[in-house]
Amino acid sequence: MAKKLQQPQFVPVDADDLKPMHQWHRPLQAPGITQVDFEERVDFKRLHRYRLARTRQSLAKSGLGAMLCFDQHNIRYISSTVIGEWARDKLIRYCLLTGTGDPWVWDFGSAARHHKLYCPWLHEDHVRAGNPGMRGAIGPTVGLFEAAAKEIKDILVQEGVAGMPLGLDMCEPGFLFALQKEGLNIRDGQQLMLSAREIKSHDEITLLNTAAAMVDGVYQDITEALKPGVKESQIVALASKRLYEMGSDCVEAVNAIAGERCSPHPHNFTDRLIRPGDQAYFDIIHSFIGYRTCYYRTFSVGRATPAQKDAYKKARHWMDGAISMLKPGVSTEKVAKMFPRCTEIGFETEMSAFGLNFCHGLGLGLHERPLISRLNSFIEPYELKAGMVFAVETFCPAKDGISAARIEEEVVLTPDGAKIISLYPAQELPVVNAY
Numbered sequence: 338m339a340k341k342l343q344q345p346q347f348v349p350v351d352a353d354d355l356k357p358m359h360q361w362h363r364p365l366q367a368p369g370i371t372q373v374d375f376e377e378r379v380d381f382k383r384l385h386r387y388r389l390a391r392t393r394q395s396l397a398k399s400g401l402g403a404m405l406c407f408d409q410h411n412i413r414y415i416s417s418t419v420i421g422e423w424a425r426d427k428l429i430r431y432c433l434l435t436g437t438g439d440p441w442v443w444d445f446g447s448a449a450r451h452h453k454l455y456c457p458w459l460h461e462d463h464v465r466a467g468n469p470g471m472r473g474a475i476g477p478t479v480g481l482f483e484a485a486a487k488e489i490k491d492i493l494v495q496e497g498v499a500g501m502p503l504g505l506d507m508c509e510p511g512f513l514f515a516l517q518k519e520g521l522n523i524r525d526g527q528q529l530m531l532s533a534r535e536i537k538s539h540d541e542i543t544l545l546n547t548a549a550a551m552v553d554g555v556y557q558d559i560t561e562a563l564k565p566g567v568k569e570s571q572i573v574a575l576a577s578k579r580l581y582e583m584g585s586d587c588v589e590a591v592n593a594i595a596g597e598r599c600s601p602h603p604h605n606f607t608d609r610l611i612r613p614g615d616q617a618y619f620d621i622i623h624s625f626i627g628y629r630t631c632y633y634r635t636f637s638v639g640r641a642t643p644a645q646k647d648a649y650k651k652a653r654h655w656m657d658g659a660i661s662m663l664k665p666g667v668s669t670e671k672v673a674k675m676f677p678r679c680t681e682i683g684f685e686t687e688m689s690a691f692g693l694n695f696c697h698g699l700g701l702g703l704h705e706r707p708l709i710s711r712l713n714s715f716i717e718p719y720e721l722k723a724g725m726v727f728a729v730e731t732f733c734p735a736k737d738g739i740s741a742a743r744i745e746e747e748v749v750l751t752p753d754g755a756k757i758i759s760l761y762p763a764q765e766l767p768v769v770n771a772y
Contacts, residue, residue: 345497347436354390357538367546370584384540385417395533402501403435404526407508410701411530416440420448422587435496443467486515535706536724548625549758551583552632556761560769569593569606585623592620599741600734613639618743627701631728633745637768648735649742649766655731663755665723673714687712693732725750
């Protein structure tokens with residue numbers, strides 16, 4: 338009779354580390370961007386412990402023995418390490434967490450040495466230089482995939498989990514094949530990580546609220562600059578400059594869309610000149626200490642037409658309807674029903690209308706859980722929970738065929754419902770520099 342394999346003893350999760358430390362009885366904090374000795378702001382050690390504990394908890398429930406990450410947000414969540422934003426799409430950094438051990442990090446060249454000096458929460462011998470080929474720039478015959486896969490397999494053996502499935506979020510196909518050649522059973526680990534990242538702690542919410550406060554200020558600058566003769570690209574430059582001056586660590590994107598470009602939404606910006614009577618909307622996506630915003634506002638320049646006002650009222654109505662449903666215990670399909678059907682905004686399918694009227698989680702990543710829309714939420718509904726943070730987006734094309742309203746609010750889900758943290762006024766269509 339075959340001997341039953343004994344389950345490895347996973348590292349126990351400290352219950353105190355899992356406590357999100359929410360302070361719902363107090364206003365949500367948005368302190369300055371520095372630390373002071375006379376107020377508690379963000380406790381980074383507590384933040385590190387919480388994120389690692391959430392990952393350990395998800396890993397223990399998953400049936401996986403370890404999690405291997407190439408997704409930059411997952412690497413930061415587990416290891417609290419980051420290098421330049423340029424590394425976002427290079428697939429050169431990776432991180433391993435076994436159920437029985439502590440985080441391992443492979444980083445680009447001297448960044449590994451930097452982590453050894455400045456990241457005392459990591460074991461020094463768990464930080465290594467790594468490079469699996471830089472998306473093919475180094476040819477596969479050099480053998481970097483195979484060497485890295487063997488190194489990972491050796492650690493899994495050393496930590497007693499080589500016989501269990503290995504979770505993986507993303508990688509180059511060649512790396513996947515090399516892991517499989519080592520005899521490893523690879524499973525989808527991205528769902529594990531999104532589950533871990535779903536509930537934000539007090540420190541995470543403070544960082545998200547601070548990031549939103551920075552965008553509040555940028556919209557004030559935009560309203561003052563939004564005049565005929567200004568280019569969309571100049572507004573993008575203004576926003577980027579101000580965000581970095583205020584302490585942003587990454588301006589991921591600024592959408593700037595005006596006039597006849599408003600419908601359909603192109604999700605970009607150009608050098609188009611703003612003209613009298615234009616409707617213009619902007620999306621500011623940046624991060625403060627890794628935590629992101631997604632924050633739209635719409636303006637009319639100089640004057641607003643009845644068609645523009647009507648579109649804005651509809652977009653706001655859908656927004657307020659969705660936010661009114663956001664409460665812990667509510668199932669996501671009930672929220673999705675508050676958004677218009679695709680045909681109401683001129684699209685044939687929910688796929689073609691996706692991203693215009695929906696909710697998406699915010700955190701280290703731009704699109705986390707919950708993701709609520711008519712495309713997915715009737716098929717896979719799930720329950721909302723206190724501590725979730727997400728953006729609610731609406732879009733309505735105007736009857737003039739070119740204008741459109743685009744609104745987005747960022748919300749924290751408290752035990753009493755949604756608390757809006759995107760505070761630049763948006764209840765009514767603002768007309769800037771009226772004449």
